[in-house]
Amino acid sequence: MTSRLRLPDAITLATSGLRARRIRTALSALGVAIAVAAVVAVLGIAESAKADLVSRLGEEGNLLTVASAQSINGREVPLPITAEPMIRRIPPVQTVTAVATLADVGVRRSTAVPAVQTGGMNVLAAQVSLPETVSARMLLGHYLDATADDYPVTVLGYEAARILGIGSLDASTQVLVGDRYFTVAGVLAPVTVAPEIDVAALISFPQAEQLFGRTGGPSRIYLRADPDQVAAVASVLTATTVPQGQEDVQVRRPSDLLVARIAAKNTFVGLFLGLGAIALLIAGVGIANIMVISVLERRAEIGLRRALGARRRHVAAQFLLESTLLAAIGGLLGTGLGVAATAVAARLGGNPVVVPAQGLAAGLIAALLIGALAGLYPAARAARLSPVEALRAL
Known part of the structure; x- marks a missing residue:
């Protein structure tokens, strides 16, 4: 009989693994959230300020x-x-x-x-x-x-x-x-x-x-x-x-001064986005680290699943999905924080609140991509464990 792993079952396995280690999951998701919030806030605050400058540019041209x-x-x-x-x-x-x-x-x-x-x-x-x-x-x-x-x-x-x-x-x-x-x-x-x-x-x-x-x-x-x-x-x-x-x-x-200020803001946006990308990369390394630890701690679980018929790709999919879901949670939280930070900064600066859709999409996609990349090595390592070796942890 061919062993299969349906997507709903894979999601259930992944979420149960995250729920079993809630503090570790929360801290890892927080790291991703902070990085994504920084990216979204930088884009949002820059666009809000730019919208105000563009409005003035039209008035003062x-x-x-x-x-x-x-x-x-x-x-x-x-x-x-x-x-x-x-x-x-x-x-x-x-x-x-x-x-x-x-x-x-x-x-x-x-x-x-x-x-x-x-x-x-x-x-x-x-x-x-x-x-x-x-x-x-x-x-x-x-x-x-x-x-x-x-x-x-x-x-x-x-x-x-x-x-x-x-x-x-x-x-x-x-x-x-x-x-x-x-x-x-x-x-x-x-x-x-x-x-x-x-x-x-x-x-x-x-x-x-x-x-x-x-x-x-x-x-x-x-x-x-x-x-x-x-x-x-x-x-x-x-x-x-x-x-x-x-x-x-x-x-x-x-109005040429306003054009120069818009150009200057674009320059700083690139700089801060680079810093946000570095923060997101560091958060990805953190996820990879805890996933490797999770594989080591759950060798008995992996061995038992392999002994019951789970294939290597099923084990790899479980840990890869778990890493991606962890990053997705952080991405969603970070997007919300970024929007809130944009709204507060825009109001304090007297600018219209502008949150670019591409900024939200970029934050979520980047989080998912980092989560998937961070989970590749732990998933491969989990898949390579043989049932006999893994069951020794019981």
């Missing part, structure tokens, strides 16, 4: 900046006074705003802080149209309004507020701009495409002229163009800004 390419002792050279109105006349241009750097004017919390300790912050004269043009939103308070033209009022960039230790606002919240106290009207959320705004205190142009004697053209101009005409607008900005061609002008597309 038509934003351009114009600034002077020249500098004197590290200071920006102002653009011509006519630059902003001339750019505004370009037909595809939708919105324009300008800022001007106030040289030698610092920002401090109070007079108790030395004037030389600027913390990397600067002061910018800004227009009311700035938030609309650069898609800035208020974190606290409100932006500069008509009142700011006549009174010392400032709006702080996100990093500037953090450096100054301002986390809430009331009527008495003030900072020292130059040698004058300004009431803080609001705090901006981070402006990804214009990081210079994050470390600045913004005041109105009239106050910059009245209190600090700031005259001349702007330091930088931000503009949004028709999305289909961005390249065409960029090609004429230099000639429009400086018609005489006597100065160098830099025209930039801030």
Whole structure:
């Protein structure tokens, strides 16, 4: 009579072997779970952050900046006074705003802080149209309004507020701009495409002229163009800004920074996936180790099964399936942990939760593959045991 091992019977044998050694099974599965969770979380967190960047890329793709390419002792050279109105006349241009750097004017919390300790912050004269043009939103308070033209009022960039230790606002919240106290009207959320705004205190142009004697053209101009005409607008900005061609002008597309950040994230994803693969390989070695020990401990069981008619391939299938099931348990657990880690990280970072299906599949397939490979040698060793030799363990 031919001996056969049906798949349901093989699964029953494999699961009974795992249940008989629950602590060992749990620890081995945990090693696989941690490695798979790392792989899934890396892919998920990267995709969540990338989704946010891609969303911003679509929103900021038509934003351009114009600034002077020249500098004197590290200071920006102002653009011509006519630059902003001339750019505004370009037909595809939708919105324009300008800022001007106030040289030698610092920002401090109070007079108790030395004037030389600027913390990397600067002061910018800004227009009311700035938030609309650069898609800035208020974190606290409100932006500069008509009142700011006549009174010392400032709006702080996100990093500037953090450096100054301002986390809430009331009527008495003030900072020292130059040698004058300004009431803080609001705090901006981070402006990804214009990081210079994050470390600045913004005041109105009239106050910059009245209190600090700031005259001349702007330091930088931000503009949004028709999305289909961005390249065409960029090609004429230099000639429009400086018609005489006597100065160098830099025209930039801030969304290029987002593209660079996406590329950088892809690089780090590859690195962390490599580390996850190493962790999974180590977990596979652990499974192979405990399976070899299991074969040695269960020689009597193997001998008895062989004596009752089990063939070599049946014994090999039992241990190979046992190793694969062990890895599958770890893979499923790790997938769940990876999804949970992705959700937590995305929420904390303010990004949409994106878990790529290929990441889940990759984690499970990798776990199954590692489990099968780890079980090959123990299964072959179990199959080679002769019934007589194995029964000696009884």
